[in-house]
Amino acid sequence: MALTADQVLTKIGSFGRYQLRLLIFASILGWFWFAWPLLLSTFIAAEPGWRCVANSTECQIGAIVYPGDNNYDLRCNMSRGAWEFVGEYTSVVTQFDLVCDKAIYGTVSSSLLFLGSLMGNAIISTLSDKFGRRIIIFTSGFVVALFSLLSAFPNSYWLFTLFRFVVGFSLGGGVSIFIFISEFVGARHRAIMGTSLWYSWTLSLMGLAGIAYLITDWRLLCIVTGAPAIPLALGFLISPESLRWLIVKGKTEKAVDLCKSIAHVNGKQISREEIKFEVKHEERMGDIRDLFGSHDMAMKTLITGYCWFVNAMVYYGVYLSTPIIGGSTHLNFFLTSVIELPAIPAGIWIYNKFGRKKGVIVPMLLTAAGAAGSLLLTTDDESNKGYFAGKIIMSLIWSKFWIMISYDGLYVYSGELFPTTVRNIAMGVFEGAAGIGSFCTPYIVYSERFHPILPYGIMGLNALVAGLFSIFLDETRYQPTLETVEKSEKKKVIIYYL
Secondary structure: OOEOHHHHHHHHOOOOHHHHHHHHHHHHHHHHHHHHHHHOHHHHOOOOOEEEOOOOOOOOOOOOEOOOOOOHHHHHHOOHHHEEEOOOOOOHHHHOOOOHHHOHHHHHHHHHHHHHHHHHHHHHHHHHHHHOHHHHHHHHHHHHHHHHHHOOOOOOHHHHHHHHHHHHHHHHHHHHHHHHHHOOOOHHHHHHHHHHHHHHHHHHHHHHHHHHHHOOOHHHHHHHHHHHHHHHHHHHHOOOOOHHHHHHOOOHHHHHHHHHHHHHHOOOOOOHHHOOEOOOOOOOOOOHHHHHOOHHHHHHHHHHHHHHHHHHHHHHHHHHOOOOOOOOHHHHHHHHHHOHHHHHHHHHHHHHHHOHHHHHHHHHHHHHHHHHHHHHOOOOOOOOHHHHHHHHHHHHHHHHHHHHHHHHHHHHHHHHHOOHHHHHHHHHHHHHHHHHHHHHHHHHHHHHHOOOOHHHHHHHHHHHHHHHHHHHOOOOOOOOOOOOHHHHHHHHHHHHHO
8 A cells, every 4th residue: 555755754763763863964064054154144244342542632432332322423523543443353344344334334244144045045945846955955055164164265345245145045055954854754753853953053053152252353263164064065975865855756766765774774674565655656846836826825825934034033133133232242142042952842842732833823922022021121221230131131032032932833834834845945935034034134133223122123023913923824733744735725625624
């Protein structure tokens, strides 16, 4: 009798030693290829405070002035020799003197990285469905590593931004890693497999905070984080192709061989004759039109896309706000990262206990509450230590904890909402929506220079609206993975009939 992919995985091991090895391997790739290159902008594009040069007759301000302070723009009316940057660390802001009328350029370099990711997601996800997950992951990862390294050498600001744009474009292959490992497990293990990938992401960002603290030169920081990632491209030689992709593409012989390998590593006994797939011919891989082919599919696509937009906006907004929230940038970044460690297992428990839908909606609403709390505790200065500590807790810890759970759950939830034939294109579209959100993030953080409540006000309001819209989505917990769009629509009809 023909079996579905989930039934085959039940026989050969839905989550055994083979999947654990694959998870560890994917975590290493994610650490060097996608986490460090993306959030490196927090440090290499950061703007330190400034102060008057000693004995300057032109500059008479005694305190250090930081972005957002009332006296921030006074230096624009002085000669360049009357003031200096504070601190030992360098960034592209200090390297290329991006101040006054050029101050927005530091934000532009970060936003172009996210713009590249937005464009890359739209293109790379389609290529992943057509040519396979493996080739796309390793090609895009190698380009990320190479141009992350090359970003250390330009003596022109615009050449630097071009390299960062290329890095961002190639980061579009990052979603393929999540899709890749999720297609090796059965229904009951998708949450733990996909969500566990983010342990390496969190640990890598905690490590990045430490490395950036020790390496104060932005060029050396690019080299140290980029060079070790290049040799990982050799992993292509030992990496398998996605099992589900092989099945829906009609590559049954390769799929059977892979199943035998999985069964052997997992200690399962199964013959080739027992492995008979329900899909024996190559299925038509979907395109973006299938995501809007019916009213229900269109609504599901639009709501899910908006959730991705908001989650990315808030997630990266919290990270990029660490230099402006007050206190130590490196400590803020570390706290924002370390809070993800308890969020990951908490998320897994929530997704399995209460379902994917509640696991996305409720954390978004709690994130909005955290943003509101941060706004209420925002003052004109940091003199009130209680208010300042509360602001740090609500913005960098509470909000980050819940948006991490929501964002992780959204990966699992979206992968289950859409069938295999359009799953990668759907995830690519949603990563594109996330790319728009993350592209907006540097400018949202920059809005703090106009009013201190704007960044978290914008992020909190969007989190509230997205959480309410998500009520209209379906629950997918422990449901069989849909393989084709046609089966997805048939299932919907059955649900309505019942």
